[in-house]
Amino acid sequence: xxxxxxxxxxxxxxxxxxxxxxxxxxxxxxxxxxxxxxxxxxxxxxxxxxxxxxxxxxxxxxxxxxxxxxxxxxxxxxxxxxxxxxxxxxxxxxxxxxxxxxxxxxxxxxxxxxxxxx
Numbered sequence: 001x002x003x004x005x006x007x008x009x010x011x012x013x014x015x016x017x018x019x020x021x022x023x024x025x026x027x028x029x030x031x032x033x034x035x036x037x038x039x040x041x042x043x044x045x046x047x048x049x050x051x052x053x054x055x056x057x058x059x060x061x062x063x064x065x066x067x068x069x070x071x072x073x074x075x076x077x078x079x080x081x082x083x084x085x086x087x088x089x090x091x092x093x094x095x096x097x098x099x100x101x102x103x104x105x106x107x108x109x110x111x112x113x114x115x116x117x118x
Contacts, residue, residue, distance in 0.1 A: 043091040046117040047098055049084045053110050061086065064104070064112075068097040085117060 049061065056102075061074040065086050070093030075085040086093040092114070102114040 041116040044116040
């Protein structure tokens with residue numbers, strides 16, 4: 001009988017804080033879809049790729065990123081190897097691509113390093 005009395009009290013205690021959590025969490029989660037730990041820079045619709053192999057081309061990166069909704073274009077930096085900018089329609093779509101491809105192995109020894117454009 002004691003166990004039955006404790007269960008409703010635990011359920012009531014567990015149910016009470018939930019509306020408060022939802023009320024405080026929802027506004028924080030809505031403006032920022034990607035977690036802040038994904039990259040130190042603020043979310044942006046443009047990603048910065050670094051550590052690219054020297055033979056990496058705009059077409060290679062386009063083929064990799066076009067699987068993500070909102071992909072617009074890859075921009076290589078003339079005169080600089082190993083870096084590129086990748087544009088998306090919005091921050092959320094860029095964040096999904098960042099989470100999906102950051103750390104992707106381009107070669108057996110080189111991984112794609114992505115962050116939001118600073």
